[in-house]
Amino acid sequence: MIIMTLEGIGISFGDTVLLQNVTQGIEDYDRIGVIGINGTGKSTMLAIIAGALQPDEGKIISRNGLKISYLPQNPVFDAKHSVLENVVQNISQDQEFWNVQGEAAATLLKLGIEDPTVMPDTLSGGQRKRAALAAALLTPADILILDEPTNHLDHEMIEWLQEQLASYKGAIVMVTHDRYFLDEVTNTIWEIDRANVYSYPGNYEKYLQTKQERLDFALAAERKMAALYKQDLAWMMRGARARSTKQKAHIRRFEALRDREKIAEERNVLLESLPSRMGNKTIEVSHLSKSYGDKCLFRDFSYTFLKNDRIGIIGPNGCGKSTLLKILTGELEPDSGSVERGQTIRISYFGQENEELPDSGTVIEMVKDHGEYVRTADGLITASAMCERFLFIKSKQYTPIAKLSGGEKRRLYLLRVLMEAPNVLILDEPTNDLDIQTLQILEDYLDHFAGIVIVVSHDRYFLDRVVNRIFSFEGDGLLHQSEGGYEEYLARKEGMEEVPSGLSGAGASGASAGANAMSSGAGPESELPKKGKKYRAPETRKKLTFSQQREYDTIEGVIDELTEKSQKLEEEMAGITSDYVKLQALSEEKQKVDAELEEKIERYIELQELVEELQG
Numbered sequence: 001m002i003i004m005t006l007e008g009i010g011i012s013f014g015d016t017v018l019l020q021n022v023t024q025g026i027e028d029y030d031r032i033g034v035i036g037i038n039g040t041g042k043s044t045m046l047a048i049i050a051g052a053l054q055p056d057e058g059k060i061i062s063r064n065g066l067k068i069s070y071l072p073q074n075p076v077f078d079a080k081h082s083v084l085e086n087v088v089q090n091i092s093q094d095q096e097f098w099n100v101q102g103e104a105a106a107t108l109l110k111l112g113i114e115d116p117t118v119m120p121d122t123l124s125g126g127q128r129k130r131a132a133l134a135a136a137l138l139t140p141a142d143i144l145i146l147d148e149p150t151n152h153l154d155h156e157m158i159e160w161l162q163e164q165l166a167s168y169k170g171a172i173v174m175v176t177h178d179r180y181f182l183d184e185v186t187n188t189i190w191e192i193d194r195a196n197v198y199s200y201p202g203n204y205e206k207y208l209q210t211k212q213e214r215l216d217f218a219l220a221a222e223r224k225m226a227a228l229y230k231q232d233l234a235w236m237m238r239g240a241r242a243r244s245t246k247q248k249a250h251i252r253r254f255e256a257l258r259d260r261e262k263i264a265e266e267r268n269v270l271l272e273s274l275p276s277r278m279g280n281k282t283i284e285v286s287h288l289s290k291s292y293g294d295k296c297l298f299r300d301f302s303y304t305f306l307k308n309d310r311i312g313i314i315g316p317n318g319c320g321k322s323t324l325l326k327i328l329t330g331e332l333e334p335d336s337g338s339v340e341r342g343q344t345i346r347i348s349y350f351g352q353e354n355e356e357l358p359d360s361g362t363v364i365e366m367v368k369d370h371g372e373y374v375r376t377a378d379g380l381i382t383a384s385a386m387c388e389r390f391l392f393i394k395s396k397q398y399t400p401i402a403k404l405s406g407g408e409k410r411r412l413y414l415l416r417v418l419m420e421a422p423n424v425l426i427l428d429e430p431t432n433d434l435d436i437q438t439l440q441i442l443e444d445y446l447d448h449f450a451g452i453v454i455v456v457s458h459d460r461y462f463l464d465r466v467v468n469r470i471f472s473f474e475g476d477g478l479l480h481q482s483e484g485g486y487e488e489y490l491a492r493k494e495g496m497e498e499v500p501s502g503l504s505g506a507g508a509s510g511a512s513a514g515a516n517a518m519s520s521g522a523g524p525e526s527e528l529p530k531k532g533k534k535y536r537a538p539e540t541r542k543k544l545t546f547s548q549q550r551e552y553d554t555i556e557g558v559i560d561e562l563t564e565k566s567q568k569l570e571e572e573m574a575g576i577t578s579d580y581v582k583l584q585a586l587s588e589e590k591q592k593v594d595a596e597l598e599e600k601i602e603r604y605i606e607l608q609e610l611v612e613e614l615q616g
Contacts, residue, residue, distance in 0.1 A: 001028050003063045003142055003171065004049070008574075010057035011044060018044050020195035022058070023583070026143065031165070032173045033182045033204065036192035037391055038407025038435045042175045043073050043147055045192065049173055050145045069141035073148055073406065075132030077120035083131050084108065084116035090135040100138065107134040111157060112317050126152030126317070137164060146174035150181055151432050154316045154458050155486075177436050179204055179461040278307060278423040278451060281342030283328065288337035290323055296477045297323055301337070303471075305424075305452050312463045312486065313456045315473025321456045322352070325426050328454065348422035350414060352429045357401060357413050363387060364397040366412065370419050390415045391438060407433045414442065423451035431459040460486045543614060544607075552607045555600060562597040566590060 002025045009022040018041030026032065026049075034042050047053035048060070050070035077086045087104045108116045111130040113123075120128060129152050136146065144165075150158050158181060165172060165185050176182060182189070182204035189200040189207035198214070200207040282305045289299040297320030305311070313321050326332040328339060329349050341347075358366060367383040381389075387397050390411060404412065410433040417425075425446075431439060443465050446453055457463055463470070464485035471479045472489060482489040544552060569590040576583045 002026065003028050003066060005061040006049070006058065007061060008058035009048060009055045009060075011041070011048065011053075011055045017195045019048075019055070019192070019197070022197045024190065024197055024199060026171055026173065028142070028171055029187075030171045030173070031185055031187045032171070032190055033186035033188070034173065034175045034190045034192065035177070035182075035207075035436055037437050038411055038433070039396075039405045040192045041195070042192055043405075045190075045197070046070075046145050046147050046173065046175060047072070049143070063142070066143065067141045068143050068145060069136045069139035070145045071132055071136035071147055071149060075128060077128065077131075079119065079121055081120075082117045083113060083120055083123065086120060087116075087131055087135040087138075090132075091138045104134060104138060107138060110134075110160060111153075130157075133161075141170055143171045143173060144168060146172070146176070148175055148177075148433070150176050150178045150458070152317070155314060155460065156316060158458060158460075177431060177434060177439060178459055179436065180459075277344055279342050279344035281340075281345075282307060282452060283342070283345060283424065284340045285328070286338050286340075288324075288327065288334045288339070290320065290327065290332075290334050298473070298479055299477045301479050305454075307452065308450070309452045309454075309469065310446075310467045311452075311454045311469050311471060312467035313454065313471045313473075313479075314458070314463070314486070314489070316475075319473040319475070321473065322428055325349070325428055325454065325456060329426060345424055346420075346422050347424045347426060348417045348420045350417045350425070350427045350430055352432065357409060357416070359402065360400070362398050362400055363392050363404070363412060366401065366416065367419070370416075386415070386419070390441065407435055407438075410434055411438050414438070418445065425449065425451060425453050427453070427455040427457070429456055429458070431457055431462050544610065548607065548610070551603075552611065555604050555607065559597065559600050559604060562593055562600060566593045566597060569593065 004026040006022055006024045006026075010020045011018050022045075034045055036042050044053065048055050050068055050072075051060075052070065052072070077083070078089075081089070084101065084105060087108065088100055091100050091104065105116045108131060111134055113127055113131055113134075120131075123131065129148075133146075133149055136144065136149075149161060153161065158178070162181065162184050172185070174185075184203075186203050187201070189202070189204060191198045191200065191207070191211070198211075200210045202210065284304045286302050288301040290297045291299075301324075313324065315321055323332060327334050329347055330339070330341075331349075364383060364387060367387055370383070372383055373380040384394065384397060388394070392408075392412070401409065401412070414430065414434070430442065434442070439459075439462065443462070446466050453466065455463075455467065464487055467485055468483070470482040470484070470486065470489040472482065472493075474480050482492055543549075569586055573583060573586045573590070576586070
């Protein structure tokens with residue numbers, strides 16, 4: 001049952017169009033994951049659905065009495081009341097304080113807030129987000145809207161949240177970049193791309209398959225359209241006679257093809273840098289210990305980092321992961337033990353906050369601080385090209401940094417870190433606020449990075465994709481070592497006797513690439529006429545067959561009719577304001593017409609090429 005419908009939703013900020021003519025329905029059993037590049041309007045979409053933001057165009061139609069619970073990206077608290085009081089007040093105005101206080105305190109404890117009576121201004125950003133998540137989960141609602149719920153959660157909390165959402169009694173709409181979480185929780189993916197929203201049934205894995213099919217179809221259609229445009233352009237240049245209805249229709253089709261929105265293949269971005277040379281001595285850690293008051297974070301930790309190590313550090317919030325990273329960089333001193341760094345070691349650190357971003361200037365100006373040209377594995381490229389490789393298109397490069405979204409700032413900060421050409425890369429929660437496409441770029445970069453990678457992350461997919469060794473905080477003050485990625489660590493922790501064999505982490509992608517390369521070689525050489533035997537090429541047909549000629553004479557008219565029918569259906573769909581069932585029926589009919597149109601266009605191109613071959 002549909003409980004909310006978005007009809008023709010559009011919204012812009014300045015010259016940037018975020019959403020345009022978005023029409024989607026939400027059913028009572030939906031588990032929708034909203035994805036897209038940072039800055040494309042994901043949080044805006046959630047705010048519109050929640051009623052916290054009004055669109056410039058279109059409307060929201062909701063079922064009578066519909067209740068919504070909303071976790072915004074940056075929750076606001078009443079500074080005059082404790083965290084518990086804030087949570088209870090947000091849960092529901094209809095229930096007595098004492099009826100929900102105990103459940104709220106228990107949920108806060110589950111999310112790592114041990115003292116619920118503290119005031120909000122004493123909490124970190126991550127703790128505030130977790131407190132707001134508790135309120136959102138406990139609020140009775142028909143639609144639960146969550147903006148980045150997994151940020152600042154450790155692995156145990158994420159798995160607990162998965163269980164909570166699996167048993168949730170309403171619809172869910174959420175933004176998250178945790179791909180395993182999307183796979184486990186969602187049954188529909190909404191992708192925002194160039195102000196449009198594409199809906200894909202199924203979880204994240206199914207979305208990847210379906211999207212590739214859509215892109216393949218769209219690119220094939222674009223190639224056909226381009227070929228047809230080329231043929232029509234030649235026809236126009238020969239001198240179109242605009243007297244007959246058929247000629248006028250042909251001209252209209254030519255103009256529609258000329259003015260169409262071109263479809264291009266998605267950029268397969270490969271961001272590479274030239275790391276600094278690394279000598280024989282890397283980073284040697286001997287008997288490190290660190291405590292704060294009576295709390296021992298870790299003790300007697302020793303390890304010598306190997307060249308090309310891919311280390312993942314995991315553990316609950318507050319266990320000392322970030323502290324360990326800062327000791328490795330020299331920002332903090334240990335209580336005991338030592339860290340020795342080789343003379344050639346050059347460390348770049350990507351922290352949880354965007355500390356290194358300037359307060360003023362534009363995206364391109366910040367990149368140009370490193371020079372007009374950037375040295376990469378491909379040679380020198382311009383600062384502008386470097387920005388484009390990191391998904392900042394030319395029009396976005398002159399945006400003031402202060403006006404970027406939180407995710408865009410995070411992406412820009414990551415770009416700045418990677419441009420420093422380190423040979424040791426330390427990443428503290430790199431997946432927070434980064435969109436999936438940026439994460440894929442980072443993962444590809446790390447595949448080719450000739451140096452040491454040390455990463456703290458709660459993103460299980462990212463760990464499995466990148467690392468080949470795990471250091472885990474288990475609550476006993478020691479760091480426990482496990483070979484492989486996160487799933488292999490979890491298998492060992494749970495006492496499983498058998499662990500999946502084979503390569504993991506960064507090595508897996510390399511092995512896969514090698515296998516693909518080996519299997520993609522050229523086939524056997526074409527057979528040639530045997531020496532001494534006279535070879536005669538088959539005779540070329542001089543004209544079309546009768547049936548081909550008849551089809552060729554009539555196919556343009558069929559294409560014109562189908563084009564006109566598709567346009568009329570589109571106009572009829574645009575005029576519907578509330579009848580979602582009729583809109584769905586028209587959409588399905590238009591899909592059939594468009595499929596037939598594509599088939600006829602493809603056949604037209606085949607016949608045209610055959611005519612040219614016979615004439616040539």
